[in-house]
Amino acid sequence: MTTENHRKDWMGLLARAKPARLAALFPDLPDHSLLRAPEVGAVMVRGRIGGDGSAFNLGEMTVTRCSLALPDGRVGHAHVQGRDKTHALRAAVLDALLQGGQASEVIATLRAEEAAQRLARAEKAAATRVEFFTLVRGEDQ
Amino acid sequence: MYVAVKGGERAIDNAHAWLAAERRGDAAVAELSLAQIRAQLSLAVNRVMAEGSLYDADLAALAIKQSRGDLIEAIFLIRAYRTTLPRLGASVPVETAQMAVIRRVSATFKDLPGGQVLGPTFDYTHRLLDFKLAAEGEALAAPATAAADLADVPHVTGFLNRDGLIEANPRSAAQPADLTREPMELPASRALRLQAITRGDEGFILSMAYSTQRGYGRTHAFVGELRIGMVAVEMEIPELGFAVEIGEIELTECETVNQFKGSKTEPPQFTRGYGLVFGQTERKAIAMSLVDRSLRWAELGEENSGAPAQDEEFVLMHADNIQATGFLEHIKLPHYVDFQSELELVRKLRAEVLAGTEAAE
Numbered sequence: 001m002t003t004e005n006h007r008k009d010w011m012g013l014l015a016r017a018k019p020a021r022l023a024a025l026f027p028d029l030p031d032h033s034l035l036r037a038p039e040v041g042a043v044m045v046r047g048r049i050g051g052d053g054s055a056f057n058l059g060e061m062t063v064t065r066c067s068l069a070l071p072d073g074r075v076g077h078a079h080v081q082g083r084d085k086t087h088a089l090r091a092a093v094l095d096a097l098l099q100g101g102q103a104s105e106v107i108a109t110l111r112a113e114e115a116a117q118r119l120a121r122a123e124k125a126a127a128t129r130v131e132f133f134t135l136v137r138g139e140d141q
Numbered sequence: 142m143y144v145a146v147k148g149g150e151r152a153i154d155n156a157h158a159w160l161a162a163e164r165r166g167d168a169a170v171a172e173l174s175l176a177q178i179r180a181q182l183s184l185a186v187n188r189v190m191a192e193g194s195l196y197d198a199d200l201a202a203l204a205i206k207q208s209r210g211d212l213i214e215a216i217f218l219i220r221a222y223r224t225t226l227p228r229l230g231a232s233v234p235v236e237t238a239q240m241a242v243i244r245r246v247s248a249t250f251k252d253l254p255g256g257q258v259l260g261p262t263f264d265y266t267h268r269l270l271d272f273k274l275a276a277e278g279e280a281l282a283a284p285a286t287a288a289a290d291l292a293d294v295p296h297v298t299g300f301l302n303r304d305g306l307i308e309a310n311p312r313s314a315a316q317p318a319d320l321t322r323e324p325m326e327l328p329a330s331r332a333l334r335l336q337a338i339t340r341g342d343e344g345f346i347l348s349m350a351y352s353t354q355r356g357y358g359r360t361h362a363f364v365g366e367l368r369i370g371m372v373a374v375e376m377e378i379p380e381l382g383f384a385v386e387i388g389e390i391e392l393t394e395c396e397t398v399n400q401f402k403g404s405k406t407e408p409p410q411f412t413r414g415y416g417l418v419f420g421q422t423e424r425k426a427i428a429m430s431l432v433d434r435s436l437r438w439a440e441l442g443e444e445n446s447g448a449p450a451q452d453e454e455f456v457l458m459h460a461d462n463i464q465a466t467g468f469l470e471h472i473k474l475p476h477y478v479d480f481q482s483e484l485e486l487v488r489k490l491r492a493e494v495l496a497g498t499e500a501a502e
Contacts, residue, residue, distance in 0.1 A: 004383055012386030041229035043387060044319065045196065045374055047417045048234045049331055051296050051394060053310025055234040056317045056332035058339055059419055061196035061374065063229055063387050077380050081388025082197065118241060122289035125243040128259040132251055
């Protein structure tokens with residue numbers, strides 16, 4: 001993965017993480033200065049007409065954003081789902097730390113837990129897959 | 142004549158206090174938590190998110206609690222709240238082809254790649270009241286599991302598209318109009334119509350769709366595909382210069398396939414109706430795709446039979462339950478002056494008619 005892809009990957013995991021879980025995994029925030037204090041807002045979610053056509057506006061979702069700098073100058077950004085300001089703050093701190101290779105165990109844990117949850121859901125769905133069988137009719141014999 | 146109306150503050154305060162007590166209900170019964178509403182009334186939460194047009198399950202649960210379960214009142218609370226939020230931007234269009242599907246059925250193809258996945262559906266239940274649910278604390282059997290394939294599930298309409306049997310969806314880079322930013326103008330683009338329908342009242346959209354099935358505007362539709370699942374939401378972040386995932390949301394998508402006998406420019410082929418709605422909301426998504434297809438009559442060169450579901454103004458201007466309830470319910474508020482003038486007019490007319498009758502006798 002490129003640096004950009006790595007960053008996309010962890011920012012996505014941080015955005016999707018449950019705030020309480022992230023707080024449990026990474027309770028203490030290091031020193032930082034806020035560039036943009038956590039702010040709750042809305043993002044207009046777009047869909048595609050017919051699933052693959054032109055865009056249309058589907059509706060909004062709540063998002064909280066935050067930007068900050070560590071004492072060494074590394075800058076972290078976060079846009080996280082929901083209205084939890086500490087979630088955004090924590091995600092921005094982690095974004096800054098991860099750029100220096102720190103706190104990668106948090107991301108590894110989030111990734112493993114998310115993968116397990118997704119698999120569990122997919123396995124339940126798979127059990128509801130319909131297996132058709134065709135009855136043998138008289139004229140086939 | 143203008144009559145200043147003041148007063149009623151004490152009555153209003155007392156009414157609100159009583160409302161709060163009624164909302165809580167019998168204090169001997171445990172209070173509902175937001176987590177309970179979110180987890181156990183999740184389809185009500187989904188509906189409030191869809192029609193409130195704001196994806197936030199915690200807020201929807203709060204609105205349902207505050208409104209005592211009156212979902213239109215809850216939607217009203219969500220709509221009011223969303224106006225207080227700054228708009229941080231717009232997402233990259235979500236890719237439903239990459240949806241992690243928990244339900245995916247097609248009424249047009251039996252055997253299709255990815256299979257028919259029923260998911261947690263009410264279909265095939267017998268709609269008999271389950272009195273076991275009336276007893277609390279009943280142990281629940283764990284849902285069955287089977288080996289899962291996490292690959293993307295292709296859209297069914299893609300198979301027809303490969304053979305040119307179905308219309309392609311045009312794709313432009315233009316920014317879609319947003320009815321929350323500019324007043325809706327008619328005729329509306331298909332993008333604007335879809336936005337209005339997806340946040341429209343489920344009952345209204347359902348009835349409009351049903352009317353087309355019963356013959357008021359003909360859209361004999363097959364459900365090409367209905368799917369429910371989570372999709373990632375990405376947004377371009379200016380500070381970064383690339384798009385990142387800002388969360389994931391559950392969506393219901395419906396694609397209907399309709400006959401089309403062709404036009405001067407198009408050969409006979411299938412056409413499409415489209416529905417996409419927040420949450421697990423499949424009745425709404427199916428209805429949305431029928432109404433979307435019905436409103437496309439002019440674009441496809443079809444006959445306007447004068448059916449309500451073909452009338453864009455009728456559908457779009459009456460779909461919003463908050464606008465509707467606002468205008469409907471305002472008539473119960475004081476109209477003393479308006480009514481005074483009506484009263485005087487009726488008295489005058491009656492006096493004239495009675496005077497005329499007496500004169501004739």
